[in-house]
Amino acid sequence: MGTATGTDVHSDPPRATPIRELAQAAVRFAGDSGDGMQLAGSQFTATSAMFGNDIATFPDFPAEIRAPMGTLAGVSGFQINFASRRIFTPGDRVDVLVAMNPAALKVNLPDLVEGGVLIVNEDEFTPANLQRAQYDGNPLETDAFRNYQLYKIPVTTQTLGAVRETGLGQRDAGRCKNFYALGVLFWLFERQLEPTIRWINAKFGKAPAVAAANRLALEAGYNFGETTEIFGERFRVRPAQLEPGTYRNITGNQATALGIVTAGELAGKPVFYGSYPITPASEILHELSGMKTFDVRVFQAEDEIAAMCAVVGAAFAGALAVTGTSGPGMALKQEAIGLGVMTELPMLIVNVQRGGPSTGLPTKTEQSDLWQAILGRNGDCPLPVLAAQSPADCFWATIEAARIAVKYMTPVVLLTDGYLAQGSEPWRIPAPAELTPIPIQHATDPLTFKPFQRNEVGARPWAIPGTPNLRHRIGGLEKEDVTGNVCYVPENHQRMTLHRARKIAGIVRDVPDQEVYGEPEGDLLVVSWGGTFGAVRTAVERAREDGQVVSHAHIRWLHPFPQNLGTLLKRFRRILVCELNMGQLEFLLRGNFLVDTLGLHKVQGRPFRVSDIREHLDALLGGQAS
């Protein structure tokens, strides 16, 4: 449970529960899919964020909307890591686990630290539920939990009792038990109830009985902690030192959607967002659909292919054209992305990666679309690819991608992943001055206009239909250099292929040099990309705190790679590439730079734990340094 920074036994009020100060704590709410665990988790998150903790969250839910109740397949969880210092991950393991039924207990117990707080809803440990969770007998009646601080609370009956006065039926009343559990946790961590009560009142304003019931359940849970004295201690996690500013909590998908709208405003362009619903990218579609006061034109296409094609058409017609998808959708879009590359139009493709191949693990994270982003499509078809590194960074990465797309007249792929998309962290809201305009130049002069005449960065002019006397035709066939007329001359194809490749390679002038955390040369460099930043950086930080000599380079631009990356890699004797796939970045580094690499590959649908990387570092560095 983080580092205990002191014990403080309060004497006022009398008989108050002792309070332990912690630098950081991780909590997980786990229950059945219908138990409202995501809601409880997000409320705990919002309250902790407003309190001033640095936070990182990770929801973990099944692909099925409602798996059979009480089964192992139906367990839904939400993890929050909160701290009085800067943190980058939701935490490897949890210090407090709330298990609302036997299945949730069984699935989540392995992640609870030894000595951790285990709160179970003992009402749900019925023979039927135990059987659904494949328990032989009731584990609560054994000494199976002697290494934890087990608190058995009759959450269901307590909740029903607390909300009785609202007159709600048993079923609706029972649905409030997530708020009861949340109330217990709020007491345990000295959190205020007001933000959640405000949220309840706003959310259930049209159903006063439901609002009242949820409020009563929340307060009853809190009061249970206050009055029963069953807990041996409470915990205090003080606010973190964050950069001054106004903050909000944000998920990766929310940040991506805000980035898209912002890019449109910065470019002075209507946004066209063409998309087909797909997990875990759909929230981007939902968010943008609600932003109609901006000029955001959302087109829910009939399929992934149509979504991409509509984006190509919208780009031709002059919109800031964007699509969002995930692995299988990305595969379907490849032909149309190739058309975007061939016609050299600006557009943004956001791929929220999930476990593959095929349908794979729709709700789980992975980084296995790097190859299809960089190497996909037919023909020599280069395009720029970058990856966001945290939920809030999705905002900045989206704007960066849009800026490159219009400057170089090219489709750009932004890779995020299910972990970033659904995970959240505090986002410092940028001031207007931090948002620099995205300059757009449209061709307007009929005397000088040639559709494939390139400028100093190799980009062709963007001449949009409706411009007087710039009528021209483009398409997927190879075009004559400069004029853009259809051309099958062999030498011309080679020349155009080179032009396209050089243009993309030239984007390196806008790619910042690769930074290194730690020494710029030496024995071991850990390399990562995308959503694994937090776990890898934390592991390297801790290794260095323990005296190990190891550096870290987190690559943001995957294509083109930063100018200095090759030189940098060669300054290390060993390179360890950590990624949630079977070695896709490794392959690219080897191919581009003729360096040898080691790989740490995890493909379990889950992000790295800090400990996954620490253990690997220890093995490579010969055990923990003293």
Place this chain on the structure above:
Amino acid sequence: MSTTPDSTLTFKDFKTDQQVKWCAGCGDHSILVQLQKVLAGQRTDRDHTVFVSGIGCSSRFPYYMDTYGFHSIHGRAPAIASGVKCANPGLDVWVVTGDGDALSIGGNHFLHAVRRNIGLKIIMFNNRIYGLTKGQYSPTSDFGTRTKSSPAGSIDHPIHPISVAIGAEITFAARAVDTDLEHLQYVLARAAAHQGTAFVEVYQNCTVYNNDCYSWATDRQTKHEHIVYLEHGKPLIFGNNRDKGLRFNGDEPEIVELAKVSPDDLIIHDERTHDPSTAFMLARLTHPEFPEPLGVFRAMEKPVYEDLLMGQLAAARDQQGTGNLQALFRAGETWDVA
């Protein structure tokens, strides 16, 4: 938006400097010229006109039309054109496609463009064959058609494009023949004027791979025995001597001799009726059992996608004001760190 006062435009102003590379005698030439004449006649603003095509012989069309143009990928033209229309509803957007492009690889996009009633004018050249890939059967080829890929005869049943469009709630559907220049111009002009999705099927002869597949509809001596022109409010009459008509016998259409029936018994064409069943029946009349209808099957008014799309944006701004980024960023709970 689509017209300018430029009355000097002729069809030659719509020609590009590109050599037209269709085979000699191909029906595509005629369709190109008739459309150029229609656009010139309507004083179309070339700068606000976009032609989008897919893949196939017909899809070379944009290169020969001096407007904005996009020769895209197989089957996807309706989707690309939809993006164009949403990005700039002020453009006149045409889709040029073929039977394979629109109904096989692009069938899904075709259906959904039609269903949305988005402002695209989709001209489908139907030669009932794959020409550019050198002669395989297409989704409109007759059952039993012998081609390189069906040497023993096609075992696929053909679909009737207009009935498919009607099934997808088309608001404008019409059919013409490539060699009937005046009628083709009439139909294209009607499509050009339609709000929402307009679908025109053009019977187009492929001289190389499916020559004379429409000779029954083009032969001057006999065609009037095999086709019936649809005219709004008029009875369905055909024949070299205009001595035959179509009427309902129960639910089934039948051919009758005018001499033996009252004109009141004939089917009166109504392109505006909301009930699609008669139009659907007409779309399924096939040679040689029946005369095949040419003309406008259906011309309806219905809210148009791009108007609805832009209308929702305007309504949101009317109610909530123009979007403000800083306010958007601060939506929900925020907190300050000093």
